[in-house]
Amino acid sequence: MPTKANARQHGTYENLRHEIARQHPDFSDRLRVIAEFALEHPTEMALGTVAEVAQRAKVQPSAIVRFARALGYGGFTELQQVFRSRLVASVPPSYKERITGLRRDGRFQDANNPQAVLTRFASEGMVSLESLQDRVRQADLVRAIELLGAAETIYVLGLGGSFPVAAHLTYVLRKLGRRVVILDGLGSALGDQAASATPADALVAISFRVYNPDTARLFPELVARRLPAISITDSLLSPIVEGASVVFEIPDMPEAALRTMVAPMCLAQTLAVGLTLTLD
Amino acid sequence: MPTKANARQHGTYENLRHEIARQHPDFSDRLRVIAEFALEHPTEMALGTVAEVAQRAKVQPSAIVRFARALGYGGFTELQQVFRSRLVASVPPSYKERITGLRRDGRFQDANNPQAVLTRFASEGMVSLESLQDRVRQADLVRAIELLGAAETIYVLGLGGSFPVAAHLTYVLRKLGRRVVILDGLGSALGDQAASATPADALVAISFRVYNPDTARLFPELVARRLPAISITDSLLSPIVEGASVVFEIPDMPEAALRTMVAPMCLAQTLAVGLTLTLD
DNA sequence: ATGGCCTTAGAATAAACATTCCACGAAGTA
DNA sequence: TACTTCGTGGAATGTTTATTCTAAGGCCAT
Structure with a gap:
């Protein structure tokens, strides 16, 4: 019986990776195959349908759904959201990470604090300069x-x-x-x-x-x-x-x-x- | 012309962008609204369902499909593939490394290269914004x-x-x-x-x-x-x-x-x- | 061996989905 | 004004898709 640690916070792709790696040894045969496929082909997990993913991983569609449930998600759709978040995070350069990073630090918290406003504008400015160089x-x-x-x-x-x-x-x-x-x-x-x-x-x-x-x-x-x-x-x-x-x-x-x-x-x-x- | 003329090859995201921009003036009201939404929210176009996109763009689902057809695609699904290709194309950013890398190697020095000038000003700008937050x-x-x-x-x-x-x-x-x-x-x-x-x-x-x-x-x-x-x-x-x-x-x-x-x-x-x- | 338990494959099902269709209305034309 | 054309909204449609269910297969302990 795979341990269901529900203390895990859903949402971030990195967390999911580690969770999959952690449970990997306890998984059944098929689930293990899927776990490996998921870690190696996150993009296909993000964009494919259940049937497509199942075919590529050479398992049954139902096994994919079981995999998602074994990780504590309601179904494949929920799991897929996490893989998609990885894609969206990487595309508009890094500003999202940087800003959510600041948000995490608390420096961003209340908008009524003038210093928070400054931090915000300065960060946005830096990010826009960064993307300027790219574009x-x-x-x-x-x-x-x-x-x-x-x-x-x-x-x-x-x-x-x-x-x-x-x-x-x-x-x-x-x-x-x-x-x-x-x-x-x-x-x-x-x-x-x-x-x-x-x-x-x-x-x-x-x-x-x-x-x-x-x-x-x-x-x-x-x-x-x-x-x-x-x-x-x-x-x-x-x-x-x-x-x-x-x-x-x-x-x-x-x-x-x-x-x-x-x-x-x-x-x-x-x-x-x-x-x-x-x-x- | 800012870019090469409309060699109309489906498939690449950049081509699609220019195609949308080119046809934009000829579109009808709703189609124009969608065109603008698509250029501004490519990520939502890539990941959303027709209903979701329609709601965000404040149009009917059928209008979205019409938009796709107007661009020569068979339907929304086909069009969405192009937006998805943009997501998969941008894999791992890791900017901080890249910028500090630029700074380290010589490309920062060569002032006769316009791009180097841009890099330099942008970097200086970022540094000044950073110190602004501190001071x-x-x-x-x-x-x-x-x-x-x-x-x-x-x-x-x-x-x-x-x-x-x-x-x-x-x-x-x-x-x-x-x-x-x-x-x-x-x-x-x-x-x-x-x-x-x-x-x-x-x-x-x-x-x-x-x-x-x-x-x-x-x-x-x-x-x-x-x-x-x-x-x-x-x-x-x-x-x-x-x-x-x-x-x-x-x-x-x-x-x-x-x-x-x-x-x-x-x-x-x-x-x-x-x-x-x-x-x- | 054999009974119990877990896993799996595949079909069945229900939900979500993209797409089509049609009627209405506005704008233009005779 | 009457007629035509085009754009539009919204419901109907048929398809795709995720999920569930069930029977069967494998494994192990007894």
């Missing part, structure tokens, strides 16, 4: 820098919540000796500010949901005038994607409390600095 | 939030390189319903913009070396008029320290290639959000 492709970076390098004047378009990024990019580019026009809509002269842009120039557009209407309006006009465009946005459905020469997609973190601008800021700065380095 | 004292946060909460109008002063931080803070505070005046010196009217500030208001000043002369000039004037001041700066010797009610000191990293604004941005956002939380 941005070298080729896009090179292409964007080429466009900027060839431009006589660089136009920067970022309104609403994205304006700080535009301001930062403008500041750095000017410090580095570039000719830059920031399209800030001052005096409601947004269109006029960009009136003299030509295909010999370049545009950097920054926009995140909710997309600023003026940005959405001006961007297509500018690309229609054959202005090469570099877009920094959060989705391929954003209004500044179509017609852009290079698109940097920086998706929002699912559970971000409030959009953090750190990743776009960092990318903007990279473009500016990379520009001067490659021209040396 | 900022709970008491200072609480005090600063109290001051902001008591203020009738919040004045934000950040010029030159610090302007993006000021802009971001202003944006978030206004979104949260605060009355905010940003002292941006537009039309060289810096002094006039702050003329009506009273002790019932509050000032947030942001300045980093090299300190903007206008900031250095205006700040003492305002504190002399008994305006409570919160300073975000990099040194206790900065011109916005003396007379401030709360000082957040965020020292520059010794070898930062170029100042990264991520830590100040993060702190500013914390102040704004913390303000609303404590008032609930």
Whole structure:
């Protein structure tokens, strides 16, 4: 009779692995076969149906269900959830683990504590920087820098919540000796500010949901005038994607409390600095 | 074009993403809703049942199936396979190792490679966020939030390189319903913009070396008029320290290639959000 | 040997599921 | 206004899927 230690906490994949390993010697023949299969093919356990898993493990479907019950689960479906959690944990890089880690530490606990808020934003910022490194492709970076390098004047378009990024990019580019026009809509002269842009120039557009209407309006006009465009946005459905020469997609973190601008800021700065380095 | 044209091969997740984005404008209402949901929640698309996905996307199950067919698949099940492939593709992340690995080996040094620049800035940003969590004292946060909460109008002063931080803070505070005046010196009217500030208001000043002369000039004037001041700066010797009610000191990293604004941005956002939380 | 007990295979069953169908309604056209 | 087309919601449908049940097989102690 296999010991049923119910003190075990269901849920985490690692716990399940150890539990399977622990009970393994006590299992019956079939159950042991399944236990080994489960540890070696966690992905198939996560995605397959009972029949598929049974076939791959060369046992009967009913044996799979018995296996799940022997581990204390109500059935295969419940067990499968644990294997699926492993998949979802690994895909959006590590932020989930990191944040749940913080949550476990207690540092995250009450949102009414200002320090907890700081910890949260800082953590989200770090994670977004981390994923930025993963997502941005070298080729896009090179292409964007080429466009900027060839431009006589660089136009920067970022309104609403994205304006700080535009301001930062403008500041750095000017410090580095570039000719830059920031399209800030001052005096409601947004269109006029960009009136003299030509295909010999370049545009950097920054926009995140909710997309600023003026940005959405001006961007297509500018690309229609054959202005090469570099877009920094959060989705391929954003209004500044179509017609852009290079698109940097920086998706929002699912559970971000409030959009953090750190990743776009960092990318903007990279473009500016990379520009001067490659021209040396 | 950001990526290669629509060579339409089913199977890979990235292709599917672009295909969805491409067809998005032509879709009907419901289909567009689903398209957006699919791009934003690929994990749920991979693991959920039709009914679950439909509920989360707030559409009918039949609409989900129609969506799959519109993309050329036989049904939801076929489409789901593609989303599942994304899950299995990303196996073991282990980021911390990878990043420290990057740092250790030479790829960090070669500054002429744009991707190296990105890696460098992102890493510096992460480090600065980490140290921000350590340095900022709970008491200072609480005090600063109290001051902001008591203020009738919040004045934000950040010029030159610090302007993006000021802009971001202003944006978030206004979104949260605060009355905010940003002292941006537009039309060289810096002094006039702050003329009506009273002790019932509050000032947030942001300045980093090299300190903007206008900031250095205006700040003492305002504190002399008994305006409570919160300073975000990099040194206790900065011109916005003396007379401030709360000082957040965020020292520059010794070898930062170029100042990264991520830590100040993060702190500013914390102040704004913390303000609303404590008032609930 | 043989009776008791546990395990197993496979069919039976019930639940969950994806998919289809149809009627309704809105938007466009003559 | 009347007619057509297309999009949509919701129930009906038929299929897939997990689970349960039962009879039979193997093992061991007596």
